[in-house]
Every structure is written in C-alpha cells, then in structure tokens.
Amino acid sequence: MIFSFLLIQFAQGIITECSGEVTQFSNQVSGFNCQNGYTSTINFPDSFSNIPKLIFYPSLFDFASVSSSQPTAKIDIVSVTLTDFQIKLTCPYQRINTYTLRWYAIDDQRLIVINEFNLNPIGAKSFTFQNPNIKKAILSILGIGYKASFDMGLSIADLTSTSVTVNYYSLNANFLFLGYQLILGTDEIITYIDQIQSTSVYTSPQYPVKSNSYFILGFSQLQQGQNNGVITLKATINQGASVVDYAISRWGSGIYARNTISSYWLKYTVDNPFLAMECFTVRISKLFEMNSDQKPAFQLEIFEINKIVNTIGSEYILLNESITLLNIHVYYKCPSNNKKVHSKLNKCNSCSGSNKIYNLNHYCHGSINTINIYAKFKAQSNYKELTLTTTSNGITIVQKLTNKIITQETILFVEFLDV
Incomplete structure (x- = not known):
C-alpha cells in the first residue's frame, strides 16, 4: 500500500x-x-x-x-x-x-x-x-x-x-x-x-x-x-x-x-533572468593610521549613491537602473592584533565552488591598524534591491532577485573575527 x-x-x-x-x-x-x-x-x-x-x-x-x-x-x-x-x-x-x-x-x-x-x-x-x-x-x-x-x-x-x-x-x-x-x-x-x-x-x-x-x-x-x-x-x-x-x-x-x-x-519561459551583481575587481589596503582613534570601528561606503553606514542596523536600498557599476569601500579599525577580516564577494554567477566567490583573509598586527576593502561590482541595467546589514562583527549586502522564484543572493560578506 x-x-x-x-x-x-x-x-x-x-x-x-x-x-x-x-x-x-x-x-x-x-x-x-x-x-x-x-x-x-x-x-x-x-x-x-x-x-x-x-x-x-x-x-x-x-x-x-x-x-x-x-x-x-x-x-x-x-x-x-x-x-x-x-x-x-x-x-x-x-x-x-x-x-x-x-x-x-x-x-x-x-x-x-x-x-x-x-x-x-x-x-x-x-x-x-x-x-x-x-x-x-x-x-x-x-x-x-x-x-x-x-x-x-x-x-x-x-x-x-x-x-x-x-x-x-x-x-x-x-x-x-x-x-x-x-x-x-x-x-x-x-x-x-x-x-x-x-x-x-x-x-x-x-x-x-x-x-x-x-x-x-x-x-x-x-x-x-x-x-x-x-x-x-x-x-x-x-x-x-x-x-x-x-x-x-x-x-x-x-x-x-x-x-x-x-x-x-x-x-512563460524567460531567457534573460535578473542576476546578482558581480565583483570584477577587489583591492585591499592595510595601513597604520595615526588618527584611527578618531574614526568609527567600521564603515561601509557606496560611492555611487553617497551612502555611508557606520552604525549597527539593517536598511533597504533601491539602486536605479542607470547604475551598472558600483564602487564599495569597507573600512575596519583593528582593536587589537588578534583580529582578522574575512571577506566573501560574489565573483561569477555562472561558476560554482571556489570560482564563484572571492574568499579573502587579512590580519591585523602591530604595524597595521586599519584594513580597507575596495570592490568594484558590475550590474545589469535594472533596479537593484539591496539589504545592508551591519553588526558589531561584520557587514553583509544581500541582493533580492525576483525571477520565476524570489531568491536572496549575498554579494558581499565581511566578518571581523578573532584569530
């Protein structure tokens, strides 16, 4: 039966x-x-x-x-x-x-x-x-x-x-x-x-x-x-x-x-789905800043929309259709030498495994007290729905994609970890 x-x-x-x-x-x-x-x-x-x-x-x-x-x-x-x-x-x-x-x-x-x-x-x-x-x-x-x-x-x-x-x-x-x-x-x-x-x-x-x-x-x-x-x-x-x-x-x-x-x-069968933004360039800058005590513990900056976030919270952002290139800057101030910054950035929508993302680690030490991530993303010419989430331990940007089904794709994930 x-x-x-x-x-x-x-x-x-x-x-x-x-x-x-x-x-x-x-x-x-x-x-x-x-x-x-x-x-x-x-x-x-x-x-x-x-x-x-x-x-x-x-x-x-x-x-x-x-x-x-x-x-x-x-x-x-x-x-x-x-x-x-x-x-x-x-x-x-x-x-x-x-x-x-x-x-x-x-x-x-x-x-x-x-x-x-x-x-x-x-x-x-x-x-x-x-x-x-x-x-x-x-x-x-x-x-x-x-x-x-x-x-x-x-x-x-x-x-x-x-x-x-x-x-x-x-x-x-x-x-x-x-x-x-x-x-x-x-x-x-x-x-x-x-x-x-x-x-x-x-x-x-x-x-x-x-x-x-x-x-x-x-x-x-x-x-x-x-x-x-x-x-x-x-x-x-x-x-x-x-x-x-x-x-x-x-x-x-x-x-x-x-x-x-x-x-x-x-x-009823669509040929051109909406895709997540892809990071095609990422640059890391590690510095010792004399005035770091005057800066926030972390900061997210999106240049194209003049957006700066350096407090804990979550926010919905709608990017205009005309924005097809996005420059993002993540700043982290090292509180001690036993910290590292682990970052994942969406690199290739059609890839899998290690080829799909940039997976990076960068460490704080005595001669470095700030870590900066500069990422360039390319995007389709449509509206982009993003959710920016910041906690004391990291920064996440998630893109909502409405296709046959609705998915949430993480395009940037940065976490601040103990070594």
Missing part, C-alpha cells in the same frame, strides 16, 4: 504553466443557476510547485437569456491550490445565458495579478506592489452590471516602480457594477501587440507567433447603446504554427457592444 502511494507521488509531474477555458457558466450545462452563485472547479493537468497566478479574459458574453432590467455578471475566485482552482459566477437578476472565460495559470514571480472583482465605489483606484522592475500593465474587464445604455472604460493613468493607478470613466450613471483584473509584468514577461477600438465585427491582422508565450486579450472599454439592449460578444483566437489572429464578433441575436481590446504576449 505504501509502495503504491510512493509510485503515484513520484510519477506525478510538476508544471509551471497551463491554460484552458471555463465552459460551465452556461444554460446548456445541467444544473446551472447563477442567481445565488454557481461555482465551477477547474483541474490543472498536473501539479504546480507554488500557487500559480491566474489570468482571465471573457471569450463569450451572452446576456440574452432572461428578461431583466439589470444584466449583471459577478466573478470571484473562490480558491486556488496547486492542482485546481474554483471560480464563481453570480448573476442576481438571472440575465446570463452563457459566460465563457479563457484562463491561464503561470508560476512566476515576475508576474503580478491584482484582482479587483468588486470595485465599490466604482472609480479610479491605486495599487501598490513590491517589484520595482515591473514595466507593463494590462487591464481586463471581467464583471459588469448595468441598467440601461452605457459607455465606460478603464485606463492606466500612472505606473511607477512601486504603484499603479487605474482610471475609470463613464458617460452616465447606468453602469452599476465593475470587476476587473490588472496584470503587471516585466519587459520580457509582457509584450504589447496592439490596442483596437472596435465599433463593429472586427478581425485583426496576423501577428508572428512568439515562442514560449501565450497570446492573450483584454477588454478595457465597453459601450452598449440601447436602453433595453443586452451584450453578446465573442472573442476567437486563431493560432497556427507561425501566425496568430483574433476576431471579435456578435453572438446570436444581441447587439454588438463597442469595445476597446488589447492584445499581448505573456511569456
């Missing part, structure tokens, strides 16, 4: 991405009734190592089933596990015939998905995040509710290294409910393709297929011009080996809702 269980566990694979379609929100499905909420469970083809990010876009709006003065569709993610997710549709006024959603699940920390499924009150909103290398933002309307003709839309008003602001507009008070996703990513994760304002049935040009990427759509604006009209829209993607296109059409007998739709590539 135990042996069989182990075989099953070892046979199970680990995935980092997958996609599919939620098709259970339809009157064609036995038992479907979304007035009080209808939940669908979607199984992944295998198991993730971490809880994945979920991205959705509507591939079919069909609100033409039951007469109602307030067509409304509310989407909620009930749960996400390593093997499945549950999504819930609520349509309190029984106006939904079919609501189909394309979904994408990706395990990557360079991707941030913000779910604003019930914006109340409806209006502009700002969000904060913790990845300074976020460069792109996509909006995707998922939940709507209205009582008559409307014209509404969303747009990105501002995107910084720490926050994003989403603007909302509406030409009247007929739009009653809004839910959306905000998808944020690095330059390599998200590639913008096009943004189209469509007033009638639309077929896009053909775009070259991008390897290891999903072709995704997102509605950011909708307009319905009749007081008793219902929305029936269908989004169809046609992807071949080398090209892809999409079509936005009317579904059934409803009216075509004018819309703005964005297309983009979402890359």
Whole structure:
C-alpha cells in the first residue's frame, strides 16, 4: 500500500504553466443557476510547485437569456491550490445565458495579478506592489452590471516602480457594477501587440507567433447603446504554427457592444533572468593610521549613491537602473592584533565552488591598524534591491532577485573575527 502511494507521488509531474477555458457558466450545462452563485472547479493537468497566478479574459458574453432590467455578471475566485482552482459566477437578476472565460495559470514571480472583482465605489483606484522592475500593465474587464445604455472604460493613468493607478470613466450613471483584473509584468514577461477600438465585427491582422508565450486579450472599454439592449460578444483566437489572429464578433441575436481590446504576449519561459551583481575587481589596503582613534570601528561606503553606514542596523536600498557599476569601500579599525577580516564577494554567477566567490583573509598586527576593502561590482541595467546589514562583527549586502522564484543572493560578506 505504501509502495503504491510512493509510485503515484513520484510519477506525478510538476508544471509551471497551463491554460484552458471555463465552459460551465452556461444554460446548456445541467444544473446551472447563477442567481445565488454557481461555482465551477477547474483541474490543472498536473501539479504546480507554488500557487500559480491566474489570468482571465471573457471569450463569450451572452446576456440574452432572461428578461431583466439589470444584466449583471459577478466573478470571484473562490480558491486556488496547486492542482485546481474554483471560480464563481453570480448573476442576481438571472440575465446570463452563457459566460465563457479563457484562463491561464503561470508560476512566476515576475508576474503580478491584482484582482479587483468588486470595485465599490466604482472609480479610479491605486495599487501598490513590491517589484520595482515591473514595466507593463494590462487591464481586463471581467464583471459588469448595468441598467440601461452605457459607455465606460478603464485606463492606466500612472505606473511607477512601486504603484499603479487605474482610471475609470463613464458617460452616465447606468453602469452599476465593475470587476476587473490588472496584470503587471516585466519587459520580457509582457509584450504589447496592439490596442483596437472596435465599433463593429472586427478581425485583426496576423501577428508572428512568439515562442514560449501565450497570446492573450483584454477588454478595457465597453459601450452598449440601447436602453433595453443586452451584450453578446465573442472573442476567437486563431493560432497556427507561425501566425496568430483574433476576431471579435456578435453572438446570436444581441447587439454588438463597442469595445476597446488589447492584445499581448505573456511569456512563460524567460531567457534573460535578473542576476546578482558581480565583483570584477577587489583591492585591499592595510595601513597604520595615526588618527584611527578618531574614526568609527567600521564603515561601509557606496560611492555611487553617497551612502555611508557606520552604525549597527539593517536598511533597504533601491539602486536605479542607470547604475551598472558600483564602487564599495569597507573600512575596519583593528582593536587589537588578534583580529582578522574575512571577506566573501560574489565573483561569477555562472561558476560554482571556489570560482564563484572571492574568499579573502587579512590580519591585523602591530604595524597595521586599519584594513580597507575596495570592490568594484558590475550590474545589469535594472533596479537593484539591496539589504545592508551591519553588526558589531561584520557587514553583509544581500541582493533580492525576483525571477520565476524570489531568491536572496549575498554579494558581499565581511566578518571581523578573532584569530
């Protein structure tokens, strides 16, 4: 019995991405009734190592089933596990015939998905995040509710290294409910393709297929011009080996809702990860200073940002994208002859063992009372997140790297030891 269980566990694979379609929100499905909420469970083809990010876009709006003065569709993610997710549709006024959603699940920390499924009150909103290398933002309307003709839309008003602001507009008070996703990513994760304002049935040009990427759509604006009209829209993607296109059409007998739709590539295998800074030059200076009694016991100096630290503590530092060379100076005042300075500096990210770091030892003695380490580091042209930690026994600089997973890489470690 135990042996069989182990075989099953070892046979199970680990995935980092997958996609599919939620098709259970339809009157064609036995038992479907979304007035009080209808939940669908979607199984992944295998198991993730971490809880994945979920991205959705509507591939079919069909609100033409039951007469109602307030067509409304509310989407909620009930749960996400390593093997499945549950999504819930609520349509309190029984106006939904079919609501189909394309979904994408990706395990990557360079991707941030913000779910604003019930914006109340409806209006502009700002969000904060913790990845300074976020460069792109996509909006995707998922939940709507209205009582008559409307014209509404969303747009990105501002995107910084720490926050994003989403603007909302509406030409009247007929739009009653809004839910959306905000998808944020690095330059390599998200590639913008096009943004189209469509007033009638639309077929896009053909775009070259991008390897290891999903072709995704997102509605950011909708307009319905009749007081008793219902929305029936269908989004169809046609992807071949080398090209892809999409079509936005009317579904059934409803009216075509004018819309703005964005297309983009979402890359799930990244070629250029963020790397730790590498020390390419290190110089040691050992001196006898007559005025050492006037100096601190130790000091860390980063020249490019005019940063000096000579007290015990920990501090977060964000280095600008323009900084690709960093000069660091570590100063240590020998309190006695029975001390040494042991330092490790990250030298080669692609190396292992002794080739990966500079591993140095320098000793205090009678003719030397100060030890200075001068290190030059090269860095990528992105934001660098550093934590500087100083204790009475040493100095550490750790760089946070947000790739598929988040890692903490020590680029400089200096300790003051007894001999």
